[in-house]
Amino acid sequence: MLEITRQAVAILILMLLDVSEGFNIKGKIVGMPPEVKQIQDQNFPSPLLNGINFQSRFTIELLNIQEDNVVNSKRGVLNEKYEFDFQGVDEGEYELDVISQDFLLAAEKYKVKVGDHVEISEEAVGPYPGNKTVLATEEQPLMIEFKGYKEYYERQSSSLVEMLQGSPLGFIFANKTYTIMFCVCMVIIATPYVLQWVNPELAKQLQEIQQEGASRQRETAPTKIPVAPAETKNVKNSNSNSSTRRRRGH
């Protein structure tokens, strides 16, 4: 209750402070990811001047055309909470530009109509019809949604890891379990070949053991009756045989 009273008093004071004539236009960038604040709080080192002062890297302008087609612009500034306001705006039609050097916003251009009341709607670039929906009024601030980060740089794509991850086998290397399984499989496949080089006798022994195992299996296994259509199998076999025959015939 006390907190509400305090806030009410603060609002009252702000209203008292706000003595400018004309209308007020307020806006806010919403949906800023928490890491942005974290970067600012931790005073993250940046190679740029004002690199972490993201608020100062916004260009906010309220433009209107005066007589003789002269553009009159009023500059707005963003505070810590990504809020801005223009006070004492006279009647007329304006364009509000909100451009960030770092962030992608839902829209950067807005049409502002100031008459009996304030109406703010999105402005399209070019001959396309814009969204006529009234997004904000004098009482309701314009909420501009954060959409992402602006990318300026092409990254070096010649690293082996990136190459592997970008390949069709990339999904394997994106998952740790798959990667381990893949490596184990590769080792099992490669071992007999490697053994032939490293220890041919052991490789021979292994091969004999494998052959023995295979022949025992053949002896114990029941005779399988083919279930596939005989024609298909015959065709396959005949192909295989014909190819063998062709090779031998040469």
Add this chain to the structure above:
Amino acid sequence: MKKISCISFAAALFRCVISISLADAFKSDWIQYNHGNLSSFVAPSSDGLVALTDMNELVKVKFDQDEKVQWAVDLRGLENFDTIVTDKNEQVVYLFSKSDNVFHSYNLTNGVLLKRLVTSSPVAQVVSFFDKGVLFSCADGTLFFLDPAYNVKQLDLGFKVGHFHHSYVDGLIYLVTDEGDVRSVDIDLSAQPCSVSLQSYTSRQNKVIDFKGTTILTTNNDILTLKSENVHKVSSNFGKKDSVRLLTSNLIYTVTSGKITFYSIDNEITNELYTIKITEPFWLLTLENDSPFEGIAIKTSTGLKVLDVSDFSDSHDPTLIRSFEFETNLSNGESIFSSYSNDETLLHFISNENNGVFTRKTFNLNRGTLASDTIRVGLPYSSIESPIMIDFPAPESKLDESLHLVQTEGSLISRWLYRLKRHLSQLGRSVASFRRSGNFPRSNDDPFSFNKIVVFFDNVGRDLMAVSTKDGSSLWKCSPEIGSQRLVKILETSNGREVVAIFDRSYHTVDSTSGQLLKSESVKTEIVDALQVRTTDNNEIIALVLANDKQLLLMNANVKLLPRQYVVKQLDAQTISGYEVTETLAPTWSFKKDNEEILLISHKPKESVTSSIGIARADHTVLYKYLYPNLLSVITKVKSDGTVKFYLIDSITGELLYLHSHDDSDSLVQDSLKIVMDDNWIVYTYLTSKPKIEQRIIVLDLFADKEKASSKEVSVFNESTQINTVSKLAFNYPEVISELASTRTKQGVTLKSILFLTKSGNIYEIPKFVLNSRRVANREMTASDFQDDFRMMPYDPVINRNTYQALNHKHLLKVASDDNHILVKPTLLESTAAVCFLNKYNFFCTKVHPSLSYDTLSTYFDKVKFLITIIGLFIAYIATKSFLVKKCLNAQWIK
């Protein structure tokens, strides 16, 4: 759908064409900001300061870091701020104006705006309130409290609080206004009942000027002590005109000729304690004391004297007064303040040198050490007029070398022997260097001429200046005797070794490498222009156009001019004239339209090179470009109805080649017109106000028949210069364009791009094939359409902004309302051009590769990985060789 996929594909292609590699960013480009000179500052700590500058910025400077300027807040376009205050905890800096109703608070660490308040009247004063926020009073007498969460609360003390003095006593903050109203406030912002009033002691002529502890000093040197129930006037013998200062609540000093006398306040009586006699004339300086240090600074003819009375103020023992003398020449702009940290007292002297530099001297009073630092906040120039970008002249040794390479004198064997000798000597030098240092000598040369010199005139300092585009370092400064003369032009001589600065009554030749003034000549008649004209021996010289009858004054009198050279000049707002260059400028034609005002004229740059004269089309025909070099674009406005017209004129004959009237003329914002011409195209941009504020781009591509395209004739009186086809298209751009330029390369083989400087502070490089007037509109693209031009694509009225095309990437450029210059100069690599953007606020340079850097390895080419790959392939070859032999053998056996 197909259209969208085409556009996305094209967008993907552009992305790989011109985006900046992360490895190159911050290496191949640099930016220098001009923050200007300090106009006022506060020093919240001993290692830095926060200052307002004359470039309308709030900057934080850190003394002990390489990057001195930690952050800079741009205040352009906002109110006029003039006062800075920091809070007690050194976390927040407050900025306000004594003329505008506004109050800002900023985070001292990162410069983020915390709160912006529009107040009922200008803020008069801001003071820290315990450690819980600040109190600020407005000129209309209202007093507010701003808490750390930036909530505002108005305080009612029962009287108007304009300027006030404050002091902490017994857990309360006492506020005393200049008029003598007193009230105390506790930490919970409750105004305590107070029966005390100074009204009987103060008047309009006798205001409160200082308040320390419970002691108050008034204009008439009355000393009052504040008690909880009443006020006592301290008995003293000070006259109204004496210079009395309050040092602490119980220590006063007076400054009279030749002495400083200290008084204590005991039992409401002042007692003289000690007098220091100073034999030479002196005057008192303002020294901002940081508790517990108490000091007095005086300036004498020999230097500066500081009296440390910190211990004396407690004990009143004169032997504890420490005196320090400094041999420093204090200028008017110098400030002194003290700071106290780690039980040490530091005395700081900050002096502004008015060229973007200030010096900081810090004396440690405990250790007696001095630290001195020169800090550059701004650039050594305040304005940039007529900048030109020129190549670094080749060194003499290099010239000799080149001369021997091309010389044809002497026999073949002697020339071969000379070359062999030179190569052997180079080899010897390399081996000697390797033996000495373990490394082969690295050439400091710039073999591809990436680095250029930017020469310009600083109209504030009245100097000619040269800056290297390698790192922004100042190369030279030349100050010719020009008085108040107006600069006409800066031109480079044909040998590239000198620049000539032409003023309205004189011209000055300066060595472009050293900045040495080689020649200065005064001219009796006013110089109105300067031209580069060709002589009969095919050299280029500078000719000065004099005001009387357009007489020409050649800078080299012993030469003859080549006939049939023409120039165009705009005479007034309505007239353009063509002239033949002889001994005078002989008028040949004139362009004047009654009722039309000339808004803009533009030429095709004479350095423009084009290697391709046509476009191969799908049907195997060639669409020839109209490459006539003497085109002049003129944009006018009809006064009666405001119609805007675009004229293309043959600048030799004055013949009108093309005219286009705008149907959106009524809404054109006049000052927004910008134009660039090159190759066979013209691009101009403007802002419209109706039906909405919109940035438009008009692209005109000119085409001709085969004969005109292949003709390299400069002057063609006897041939038709008619343009066969003009193709034009309009586009929209999402941002306001403040300046235009086009890229140029040495041979003109590389694609051309157009550079857009946007008002939000970016330079976007848009390939010309995007701004193609032949883009297919109103129908589906066919296979032959795609083959009809390089990267042909369907028409989309909006040129989308692509951040990968931003040359300045994350750097934010500061764009001036006028005088923004984009300079482009080809390098020796065909793929690359040097680009610089400069105005009085910043200087940015980079390199552009409109068709990628196809003739050089990129900076991130991994030579080690390349070597490993080669070795890997070789091992694989060896390893698989035995398998291959085995396979071949088996194959043979099967046979």
